[in-house]
Amino acid sequence: MEIKKVKRSEDYSAWYNNLVKHADLAEHSAVKGCMVIKPYGYAIWETMQAELDRRFKETGHQNAYFPLFIPKSFFSKEASHVDGFAKECAVVTHYRLKVDENTREIVVDPDAKLDEELIVRPTSETIIWNTYRDWIQSYRDLPILINQWANVVRWEMRTRLFLRTAEFLWQEGHTAHATAEEAIAETKQMLEVYADFAENILAVPVIKGVKTPNERFAGALDTYCIEGLMQDGKALQMGTSHFLGQNFAKAFDVKYVTKENTKEYVWATSWGVSTRLMGALIMSHSDDEGLVLPPRLAPIQVVIVPIFRKEAEQSLVMEKADAYFAALKAAGIRVKLDARDNQSPGFKFAEYELKGVPVRIAIGPRDVTNGTVEVARRDTKEKQVMAETDLVHKIEHLLEQIQTNLYQKALDYRTEHITAVNTWDEFKDILENKTGFVSAHWDGTSETEQKIKEETKATIRCIPLNNHLEEGVCVYSGKPSTQRVLFAKAY
């Protein structure tokens, strides 16, 4: 496999595209802004799904499925929601094609116009809350805790593989509660679930915070988020959890009868993460050799590469390789034995590095004689010869070490790239030269936030949860401020 080498340090964006393509994660499709997720990339996504799905169920949620199409009228029922999404909606206007009698081409049949256009969902709050109206009568029907795995469409101007595509895969949780307190608790709980998943599975440290009104979800009272920092110093929003108040209940007239026999509007949350997490994963750990996967997410955690010259060696080596394979598999490790005899070991080494396989075990005649294996780890590129004794435990331990090391490396990078500044010059200088998060006082106004965005392209990523309060002056306006917030350039 001849791959074009693009250095991460020279052109981050080209490096990223090159990596996604050559690690066999995804490729551009014939449809503008839409990608094909290839089997290897999809296997990683499936692992993410499995981990998240388990966490959702552990916190009491059930999966369900709602339609891809939403009647246009539903969108206009919540004013700020329609404002937020109107500009990027795909619309279905007809339901039939026909052959044009003159040109013989397939054309839209003008007689097949829909009475009411259908919107291809950009998110499902409206169709779901329209449904919840029929599901909820009494406080006894609450809470409703539902998640949906789905695809959504947002007609973006400019797309990038995984980070922003016109169609993407995600999950969206939609819950209904009797009280504001309960809904807020749910919103925060799901933020914790996301943070736990990001840090313990993706090995990406995240900052938990709340969005400013400018950056809020269209229709939410509060948007909580987890923000990651990529290797090029740009921030990436990795997940959001919204407290929707009674906005959607009011828009869709969803009321319940309380114990006291009064009628109240229902309180709502929604929360989601998407295939964008694939982008986060790639941009957090990978290097010039290719993808680097945390073991807990890797479709292949360990690859065994047998090395042999003659047939006599082959049978000896393969006997051992088969035994290791069986032992590792029995221990629940996702292991692959690459017995192809038409590729050299060197080729295989490079290939599995490109694909980010965390641990490689090479075994040749020398090892068979000595009772050893050569173990190489992807994260540090270190190789060591290990005695075969207790191999499974050693590998299990190594996988854990790699998982921890990747997280620690990412955490160190992020810690170095959170810079507190007190002056406007410093603010601009850090954003431009050091990059990363800038922690600065802000006067709390949308105007200042907007001005800063116009002048520096940096946005307020979040107001960190449990932020400590301190007196200060806004780095831009000089007006009084009570806390620092995190700014960054973002994807």
Next chain:
RNA sequence: CGGGGUGUAGCGUAGCCUGGUAUCGCGCCACAUUUGGGAUGUGGAGGUCGUAGGUUCGAAUCCUGCCACCCCGACCA
């Protein structure tokens, strides 16, 4: 959607200015020798040159439209 660039075999490319149906490398197939960091040799297959038109005796090459992608903007819960 505005400015710039690119599009030739699965991938990366030469040829384009100065028109005559296409170059090289990797990959692929067969055989042999190989295999501890991207093997070597020999033979072979694979292209309506992004697409639709136009100019021309003749278009990868010149002209126009369209499509896709990349970079910079605008946009982006």
